[in-house]
Amino acid sequence: MNKHELKKIKKTLLKKEILAFDQLTKSQKTKLFKFSETYKNFLNQSKTEREATRQIIAAAKAGGFVDIDIQTEKNSKDTRKIYKVFQGRCVALAVLGEKNPVSGTNIIVSHIDSPRLDLKQNPFYEDLNIGLMKTHYYGGIRKYHWLAVPLALHGIIITSDNKTISIEVGEDPCDPVFTVTDLLPHLAGKSQGNKKISEVFEGEKLNLLAGSIPLGSEDEKDRVKLGVLNLLYEKYGIIEEDFISAEIEVVPAGKARDIGFDRSMIGSYGQDDRICAYTSLEAILGMQHPDKTSIAMFFDKEEIGSEGSSGAKSSFLEDFMSDLLFINGQDTDNRSLRKALINSSCLSADVNAAMDPDFKDVHEAMNAANLGFGICMTKFTGVAGKSGSSDASAEFLGKIRQIFNKNKIAWQTGELGKIDQGGGGTVAKFLAKFGMDVLDCGPAVLSMHSPFEVSSKADVFMTYLGYKAFYSDNV
Ligand code: MN
Ligand code: MN
Numbered sequence: 001m002n003k004h005e006l007k008k009i010k011k012t013l014l015k016k017e018i019l020a021f022d023q024l025t026k027s028q029k030t031k032l033f034k035f036s037e038t039y040k041n042f043l044n045q046s047k048t049e050r051e052a053t054r055q056i057i058a059a060a061k062a063g064g065f066v067d068i069d070i071q072t073e074k075n076s077k078d079t080r081k082i083y084k085v086f087q088g089r090c091v092a093l094a095v096l097g098e099k100n101p102v103s104g105t106n107i108i109v110s111h112i113d114s115p116r117l118d119l120k121q122n123p124f125y126e127d128l129n130i131g132l133m134k135t136h137y138y139g140g141i142r143k144y145h146w147l148a149v150p151l152a153l154h155g156i157i158i159t160s161d162n163k164t165i166s167i168e169v170g171e172d173p174c175d176p177v178f179t180v181t182d183l184l185p186h187l188a189g190k191s192q193g194n195k196k197i198s199e200v201f202e203g204e205k206l207n208l209l210a211g212s213i214p215l216g217s218e219d220e221k222d223r224v225k226l227g228v229l230n231l232l233y234e235k236y237g238i239i240e241e242d243f244i245s246a247e248i249e250v251v252p253a254g255k256a257r258d259i260g261f262d263r264s265m266i267g268s269y270g271q272d273d274r275i276c277a278y279t280s281l282e283a284i285l286g287m288q289h290p291d292k293t294s295i296a297m298f299f300d301k302e303e304i305g306s307e308g309s310s311g312a313k314s315s316f317l318e319d320f321m322s323d324l325l326f327i328n329g330q331d332t333d334n335r336s337l338r339k340a341l342i343n344s345s346c347l348s349a350d351v352n353a354a355m356d357p358d359f360k361d362v363h364e365a366m367n368a369a370n371l372g373f374g375i376c377m378t379k380f381t382g383v384a385g386k387s388g389s390s391d392a393s394a395e396f397l398g399k400i401r402q403i404f405n406k407n408k409i410a411w412q413t414g415e416l417g418k419i420d421q422g423g424g425g426t427v428a429k430f431l432a433k434f435g436m437d438v439l440d441c442g443p444a445v446l447s448m449h450s451p452f453e454v455s456s457k458a459d460v461f462m463t464y465l466g467y468k469a470f471y472s473d474n475v
Helices: 005-014 025-043 049-062 068-074 185-192 223-236 240-245 271-285 316-327 334-342 394-406 430-434 457-472
Strands: 081-086 090-095 105-111 116-127 130-138 151-158 164-169 207-210 246-252 257-259 265-268 293-299 347-348 375-378 409-415 435-442 453-456
Touching: 025 049, 025 265, 025 271, 049 081, 049 090, 049 151, 049 240, 068 081, 068 316, 090 271, 090 316, 105 271, 105 316, 116 151, 116 223, 116 240, 116 435, 151 293, 164 257, 164 457, 207 223, 207 375, 207 435, 223 409, 240 246, 265 457, 271 293, 271 435, 271 453, 271 457, 316 334, 316 435, 316 457, 334 409, 347 430, 347 453, 375 394, 375 457, 394 435, 394 457
Parallel strands: 105 293, 105 347, 347 435, 375 409
Antiparallel strands: 081 090, 090 293, 116 130, 116 246, 130 207, 151 164, 151 246, 257 265, 265 453, 375 435
């Protein structure tokens, strides 16, 4: 066999890994940098699930989508672009297709909650004449990430007379910020040096500095706490008890930034999973007359197991699908709904972990995802022997692979870590229970679940193109 023949055989037989930046055309590269700017803007405006919901609805309205709850009341069948919001924390968009939804739809499901600290319901106290607020962390955090960094408060408070007060402190450069203090290295050796990392950082010590000016005369108790509460009363008209009915989320203060001399990467809080929320949002906004109905779902509570009425285990999808059948003039009986769900195809749009040059040993390199290699297909998640995973079928993976190849989407596959190294899950199994095909599919990021997650701009753009191709589904 000569060299030429061998080269030909290699080209035919061996799997190619293509850097997304190599795959992109010149005009796509220009678009990619513009796309990254609007993505960063979305991240900056969507630091909580409620804020993300508001951004998604605003974009949907601007794109001609109408509220299905208003539409169903009118019983109008003219509208093809629909959205539905639930509890202000999760949202769904659809573009009705030519085909009857009962024969199946194309669904992309992401989540818009991110790991963070929440204020406790009784947060305020003082110690050593310093005013503090207690927090309870939400989702999988590394506790030390949250020490000695500027933090912002975002959220709502429901007062006793049922008023909703919105709070956002720490994002405007003129705003004060909050912080959790850390122990100085000079004194850390003895008390922390030989402890396990899980023992060094305690959840009950994630307390925020809230103020230090006392109110009233020296013989009074808790004067600093009173000073803080007095300021809150003056500014928002709220009292201590109002925090019982409040959701105040503590998130890293500041904006998404470009990373690297070449500005090829994005660093930001909350890219898991607003990276998939934004790319699927942009993909569905661009759909005009799809063959099959395109649906984008944005769920809350993924980071704590998709529980509750706004998580993927809820009946939000069934309710939305039922509304779509109604709008489309179908029966909305249980059989039609079940058929619409069972015949659907779904991408569980979530991030995977990219191989980290400094932590390679937790991955199995042949099957790990890498930054910059495009959208990542994850056949299964779970722990140990794929436990707790919805294992995507070979047939469905084959179909998605075909769609991506046909549309020149740079893609890769990725397992989350070495066998028995750890693991994780996504919303995939909560969609798979309806009988639909589901595949985990999204970009891989570095520093996942940290306050400054890192994505590749090329991966973000490829993910958008991949989702668009999935909705267009012309294989
Ligand atoms: Mn996620
Ligand atoms: Mn996550």
